[in-house]
Amino acid sequence: MRLVKLLANLGYGSRKEMQMAIRNGWVTDRDGNRLKADAKTAHEDIRFDDEPLDPDQGVVILMNKPLGYTCSTKDQGRLVYDLLPDRFRMRKPPLSTIGRLDKETSGALLFTDDGTFLHKVISPKSEVPKVYEVTLDRPLKGDEAALFASGEMMLESEDKPLKPAELEVLGDTSARLTLHEGRYHQVRRMFAATGNHVTELSRSRIGLLSVDGLEAGSWKILSEEDKALIFGV
Template identity: 80%
Template sequence: MRLVKLIANLGYGSRKEIQTAIKNGWVTDRDGNTLKATSQTPHEDILFDDEPLDPAPGMVLAMNKPLGYTCSTNDQGKLVYDLLPDRYRMRKPVLSTIGRLDKETSGLLLFTDDGTFLHKVISPKANVGKVYEVTLDRPMKGNETALFASGEMMLESEDKPLKPAMLEVLDDTHARVILHEGRYHQVRRMFAATGNHVTNLSRTQIGGLSLGCLEDGQWRMLDEADKARIFEG
């Protein structure tokens, strides 16, 4: 039954469905030998319907989240999970986003089924920076860089100042912002506090990991070097 539980937990079907798949000969090893429920075959050598199994728990994905998608498993409308294989929603442990991007924000979004890794990334102790590209409705006033970096900036309805953030002015209405915390709609609210409005927002980097060549809606599996890069920079 170990093989049945393994494949079912990867989201390929219920245990009953996986038992049927094994009986039908759909689960084999790399040499084409049909496996049984009692087979003790290494994960990396198991094929389901002639395709290698998805990675074991500990999987980390990077996606270029498009505009209009919500970071949820069950909200109305378009969900980021719609862009992944259906079985990924059924994995145990659950595949979760590492932080969120709101519906009107695009860019780099991470997923994992490793709770320890998730909390390591979002922990304040890790001090992982997040880089955002911003387009504004009107020209900046000129004092935003100093204000964002002050460590004294307060957001409406909050009683704790923001951590210092770096603002790089690209031109009058375009900027790059680096945050080391993740409050609700933080970048939008920071510019709103200066009397400006964000018209386009995209996250391009988390730690030392950049969006790279991923197009809208594309995703890729991260290897160990990629995961380590998140904690660099």
């Protein structure tokens, strides 16, 4: 791929702007040598304004989503994309979230521009476990774990029972819930069906990939080893 197209696809600017950047000497190799538009330099050896390039297509990002941000670009207000560099919005193919967290839910959120990887994560066949930390309005009754694990629980307006889910009681009004599917507002609806109300909700893990050590609003690009953790490898 020509250097101009590569830089434009990574969101650094339009092709015209990237042609100008190359002419101005802002694009170099790792040794500081100016590159030409037809340069065949390895991706990892290219520097833009003295910084390594963002990863090429196939990037996967983990964010510790803070409260108050939404995942849909159609929503008004603060978006999770606002927490990423502006150029990430201009990438081709575009970045998409892998699933969503609502405005009042925080925690682990994945982004990718790789459609195959996205579908692998969300596919029901993958059954990637997702772990949620839950705070409730009222004390647990004691029968929730058995109900959630039964594989027979039905949510209102649905005709298919939920897959078995594991509930770990942490306190009178706190619990850890592991799901193996992702239905609309599933955690909140499950507890609502038991007569309770979720007051705080955070997703702490996707597979074996955790947000531990990642501050709210921060993100990181995942290595191949990190990506394997999503599938428990």
